[in-house]
Amino acid sequence: MSNQRARVKTKVKWNYEQYGCFGMYACADSLPIEFISTTMQVSELSNLTYAKDIRTELDFELLIQRDIDEKRAIEQISKYISPENGSGYGTIKNNGVFLPPLVVAVVGTNDGKTLANSYPDSTTLIEKDNYGRKFITEWEDLFKVTMFEQSKGMNYCLGKDEVEVEVDSKNVHIEFFLGQKNEGGGRLVVIDGQHRLFALNYLRNHSEHKDKIKNLVIPVCILYSPTSTLSEVQKSAPRIPDVLRKLFVDVNNNAKTVSGHFKILLSDDDIGKLACSSFCTSLLDSNFFEGKTLGLIEWNTKTDKESKTISKPYSLSSIGVIYDTLADLFRTKNGKEVLRHILNINEIEHKLDFGLDEDGAPKPQSVDFPWRDIPYKNKNDLKAQVDKYLTPCLQKIFFETSFYKDFVDLFFEARRLKLEALTKERNTKSKIAEAVLEYLDEFTEVDDKPVDRLLGEFVDSFLGDAKIKIPEITRTNVFQKAILTAWFTFMSKLLEFKLSPIDITSIFVIVLEKSVASNLFVNSLSNLYLQDSIYDGIKIKPSLESRKQIARLIIATLGDNTFANSLAVRIKDFDNSLEINKLVETLQKLGGDNATFYANSLHATRIKEFTKSYRSNTELSALDIQNLMEYEENKNASIKSKRKDSNVKVDNLFDEKVKEYINLDFKLSIDQLSDLLGVVSVFDEFLMEESSEE
Incomplete structure (x- = not known):
């Protein structure tokens, strides 16, 4: 019945819409996520936004978004989508194309770039047309979801009062107000599939490829967190940045690893991960060398193996090294007790809420708390304790210990003399020096021989001085x-x-x-x-x-x-x-x-x-070795005998x-x-x- 329902033109208020199939993830005590599976034509891809183009209140959250490897996207993915040998029948036959869905999250922005912490409060409305009731939920001026009544359809709890209704999950209408450029409004942020999107955008913007992909229809999954509204976030519901971080890690954990560190820095399921993220954020926000000390800590290494070590010759430390050690120390029984004291858990004990058991009584703290099993309601409380007590300890160890401080001072002095001075010469080498500085500051890839050469010269010169003054x-x-x-x-x-x-x-x-x-x-x-x-x-x-x-x-x-x-x-x-x-x-x-x-x-x-x-052993005589071998044989024989007779004495x-x-x-x-x-x-x-x- 609902499939006959006309698709009415949307109001001017909404500037983009989709129809699709509805679904939701909502288990006991878990974060509810609703999604709509749909498709987009290539011409609609301009409505999607890369994660790197959205800022949060902490710029570090921007930096740790999964980097787009543009070279890989162009060379591998775009060639797979649009082979260079044309688009004739033989090509189509031999190069079947199927792309997994792009996973997209609905977010609001304050000025077109800065991510809002919450959605506006939602309102629900029930309307009726010739086919039955329509259930409308609107997050004011951001997006609106319309579901249609269907007898024996999917059960759905509508609005804050959780009125149970039956809806057609195969026909859901979602409308958005998507802001343009620096305007506020919504954004559809890609949290999985950024390389695919980059390759598609590359192809559709180049005339030699544009016609080859014009008929592609891309599967898309649009996600949103219905409870992350202003009033609910104020009551401890998850903020949009937290939801995105969680979704990003969950979606990418089983995919090919691009950055071994992102699983630490984008996750918040234990204190070690919170501490590493807080540590990096504190360095970025620090006035110490204008926040550029973060460049001395490896935090965005692209392989799991390298992320667990200090891989760059000029790095001070690595998030992988710090996290692995904190995990070894604090997840033990004694470690968790020490961690309670370090974080001063008594200070927030009255706020802790581990939920209720079947009888409605408060659940006890998990045996793994405070290292992990942090109640979602108290995540921000624990983050605050980490920022207040644990992060300053890491700062003191790695940036206030004399030999590490000397290392940092030498690095920035060498940088000033050997790179920043070159940028003022206004010649070819100054451009190369600017590229090296960009690599050191903004963590860009080096894919240019002159840049790589100057970077190598700088590192060799710096390390030559550092090795004299600082124990390797x-x-x-x-x-x-x-x-x-x-x-x-x-x-x-x-x-x-x-x-x-x-x-x-x-x-x-x-x-x-x-x-x-x-x-x-x-x-x-x-x-x-x-x-x-x-x-x-x-x-x-x-x-x-x-x-x-x-x-x-x-x-x-x-x-x-x-x-x-x-x-x-x-x-x-x-x-x-x-x-x-x-x-x-x-x-x-x-x-x-x-x-x-x-x-x-x-x-x-x-x-x-x-x-x-x-x-x-060349320091032993042949006789000494022979005697030792005989003594060892006697010992082993006596041990074997003792297994049969406990009265036997071991030699x-x-x-x-x-x-x-x-x-x-x-x-x-x-x-x-x-x-x-x-x-x-x-x-x-x-x-x-x-x-x-x-």
Whole structure:
């Protein structure tokens, strides 16, 4: 019956319309999303907007939209859509064309460019014509959806009162007021299919291709969030930017990954992702070097593998490195408890709403909270806590620690002298320098040999100066993960003094600077304590245990009594009620314990390495090797016998001999490290324990 309904011309108020099939995603406690599946002719594509052309109140949300790889779109997709060999019958036969739907979101804008946080409040109206009732929902001056009554049709809850009606899901009318250029009004933003849209626009704007695609009809899915209205957002309903972010990640997660980092920065389902996004936003908004320090943090790497490391030679750090470490630290039981203190969850405890159970009673907090399982209603509350307490800690570590600050200063000084100076010369090279600066500031692609050459010269020159002043190890993945691990250990201990996480981080930065300034991590084959534990020859070991060992050495500097006393005085400045002696005792014990942990791990590693390689050890005589092989066989035989008879004693002579062989180098390593750390007594105790065991 409804299919006979006439398609009446729309009012002047609306300047674009579509008919299609209606659907919705709405499960218990989930964000409701409604959609209309329809089609567009090529001539209608001008009504669609790229995500990169819409701004939000945080420009960083613009930057992390999925980049359009124009070269890939033109070379691959457009050639697939419109092959160069023409459009004759043979071409059509051999080059079938089908494009997946473009996924489009309805948004409002304030000035044609800036994304509105919400839709206008909606109104519902029921009208009647010759075919039955029409159910009209209008988001004032933005868009309007008209559904038509159908007996035994799809059940739909209409308006705020959720009046249940039956509608024809196969025939829905949606109308828009789409603003033009700098006008306010609606936009249809493509959140999946931007490369397809770019290729189609490229073809339709070039005369040699235009006729080949003029008959293409493109499938389109139009999405909107019906509850993201002004009044509902004020009551904690999701904002439009949040909805877009969520949709963008969900839609693209199973697609070919274009940016390994976007899954972190566009998602908000755990604190680590919120922290990384907040950290990047804070750098972009900072007055520090006009917000250009974000260019030193890798945040838009295009492959999953590279996104987990520091891949550019001039980068300070990577979002992938930071996120992975935060996840390792804070998703554990102890980590979540520390995170509660860092974020000061008590401050917002009264706002937390985890919903109601079947009996109408409040649900308890998830065991994974606050790391994840954040109630949607409280997402903004948690974001605020991250901005207030966690992000400043990351800023202090990566931009206020002396050696990282020196790195940043050197970078911008080199940039000023070697690039910005060139732009003032008004010649060919000045244009090239401008392109390099654009790459560094706006994260554009480099696809020009002269630009790539000048960029390489700049990086080589800068790194030449940086390597002289800043230890290279400080920009390795394993070292930066170790820094955050050590920070976590330090934070865990000092929180008992009721200090703010930002103040604790300020003190930690001093500890970190001390460990690097003491040359603890300068690799040299003569620095025996680093070998096997952190380095393998001249190469750093990128293992989890190596990360832990670096973190232990950073904290072990606290074992020095003089240093611990100086830190205690600084800590007391934050809270005069604290007792100096108690602080010194806590710091020294923390340092001593970590020194011992380091020694234990080093000892265990030396035993493991010797056991694995003694057969080919050139420093051992043939007789020594033969005896060790015999001792090892006896040990293995006794272990096998013990499985059958628990009374059998395991032959440990092999283990005792291994300790004898490694003991000299191990003692030299311990002596070296004790001199650097000033924690001789701790290592003396370790050696005494080893001696008594032997």
